[in-house]
Amino acid sequence: MSRFAQYTIANAPEFSQPLLARVHKAYGFVPNLYATFAESPAVLEGYLALSGSLDKGALSPTERQLVEIAVSTENHCTYCVAAHSTIARMLKARPEVVAAVRTGAPVGDAKIDVLVTFTRAVVRNKGFVPETAVAAFLAAGYSKAQLLEVVGHVGLKVLANYTHALTGAPLDEAFQPQQWDAPELEVA
CATH class of the missing domain: 1.20.5.810 (AhpD-like)
Incomplete structure (x- = not known):
């Protein structure tokens, strides 16, 4: 399309x-x-x-990919979930961690769980996250710089996710093994 x-x-x-x-x-x-x-x-x-x-930035390459997968699942971007899952796997991210982020399940690593949960909260709340979420992020060992980098990745992925939604760019063959089916959305 x-x-x-x-x-x-x-x-x-x-x-x-x-x-x-x-x-x-x-x-x-x-x-x-x-x-x-x-x-x-x-x-x-x-x-x-x-x-x-x-x-x-200060987030690791794998953390960046997990953040981008989390944003893309929240925005139902099948293209970006597949692309960033592929890159995460290339970076040797544990397959079960990538799978958990794709499905919204707990990752099983407390620090990564906080990163992914915080990312989803930023997207869902359009940046207005509860102070408890910010405190949990910082208490997990992340810095204020990394918090702002999460926001930067959200902005980057909003551009990509929305562009894909509007343009329907087909999924590349290289990303097809990590194809992801988004839940159905009601479109206004």
């Missing part, structure tokens, strides 16, 4: 071409969601910039 072109480096808008070339270098291919972002060079550039900045 893709309503938008899946651009390649060769046929993308001029200012998106070098950005897609960077994506190709990083992944070995251009994932379809990035190919869709290329419709707007400003959106593609902004997404890559925020993603690159967050990659330099």
Whole structure:
């Protein structure tokens, strides 16, 4: 149901071409969601910039992927759940941890459970999380910088999740083994 072109480096808008070339270098291919972002060079550039900045943050690579899976399940983004589950597995995240985050079950690791629970609270409450959730996050050993990074990842994934919902970018073959079926939603 893709309503938008899946651009390649060769046929993308001029200012998106070098950005897609960077994506190709990083992944070995251009994932379809990035190919869709290329419709707007400003959106593609902004997404890559925020993603690159967050990659330099204090959350570990695996923690970042678990946060992005949690956000994407909350937003029912089948594409992003599959993509970030694939990346988490590539990072050697324990399969049972990835599966738990995908289903909303407890992970079984107290610190990661707090991270995922806090992330879901940020999404569900649009940032207005109870003080007890903030206190639990900090008491688990996370820093205030990491708290803000969670918010950054929520923003990044809202851009990706909503873009996917609006454009219907097809799931890439590389992500299909981690395909995820979202629960049914009532659309207003």
